[in-house]
Amino acid sequence: MRGTKRAxxxxxxxxxxxxISDRLELVxxxxxxxxxxxxxxxxxxxxxxxxxxxxxxxxxxxxxxxRLELLRTxxxxxxxxxxxxxxxxxxxxxxxRLSELKRRQIIDFETFKQSHGHLPLKKKELDFYCLLDxxxxxxxxxxxxxxSHFRSIYTKKTRLLQKIKPNGHSIDVDEDTESVDVDAD
Numbered sequence: 001m002r003g004t005k006r007a008x009x010x011x012x013x014x015x016x017x018x019x020i021s022d023r024l025e026l027v028x029x030x031x032x033x034x035x036x037x038x039x040x041x042x043x044x045x046x047x048x049x050x051x052x053x054x055x056x057x058x059x060x061x062x063x064x065x066x067r068l069e070l071l072r073t074x075x076x077x078x079x080x081x082x083x084x085x086x087x088x089x090x091x092x093x094x095x096x097r098l099s100e101l102k103r104r105q106i107i108d109f110e111t112f113k114q115s116h117g118h119l120p121l122k123k124k125e126l127d128f129y130c131l132l133d134x135x136x137x138x139x140x141x142x143x144x145x146x147x148s149h150f151r152s153i154y155t156k157k158t159r160l161l162q163k164i165k166p167n168g169h170s171i172d173v174d175e176d177t178e179s180v181d182v183d184a185d
């Protein structure tokens with residue numbers, strides 16, 4: 001609102017000026033109005049860049065860029081290790097490790113931990129829960145954690161859910177999508 005008061009003040013100053021020529025007065029008014037318009041554009045842009053919605057969208061864009069970079073890395077590995085299947089497998093497993101996903105910021109672990117930090121979970125359990133919440137399947141989680149069989153993930157998930165449930169949280173497990181929703185009562 002301060003910007004509109006400034007605009008009114010500028011218009012009043014222009015209106016109060018005594019200018020000899022009508023043409024010069026019109027040009028002066030147009031120049032002042034143009035600068036007021038530019039000021040408002042800059043003010044609006046600064047306001048938008050500070051808004052929580054813009055910051056969240058920018059954060060989501062960064063996550064998407066990080067995921068695209070991981071896909072590019074895997075595509076490069078496919079080209080480089082096309083005939084060496086064992087080498088390709090090892091490099092992809094390295095790229096999919098939890099520590100590498102954190103380093104590349106593929107999943108937003110920090111925001112998840114801030115919003116779910118009240119849960120009585122250890123750091124590794126919170127990381128696992130974050131991946132579950134992000135929609136990773138049991139087979140994908142097996143690859144990330146380096147388990148040879150995805151049934152180990154079922155065990156890990158069951159223990160995690162048993163740990164969360166006694167603390168007053170209702171748990172909805174959708175077996176079709178393999179996602180977990182936890183809501184505080």
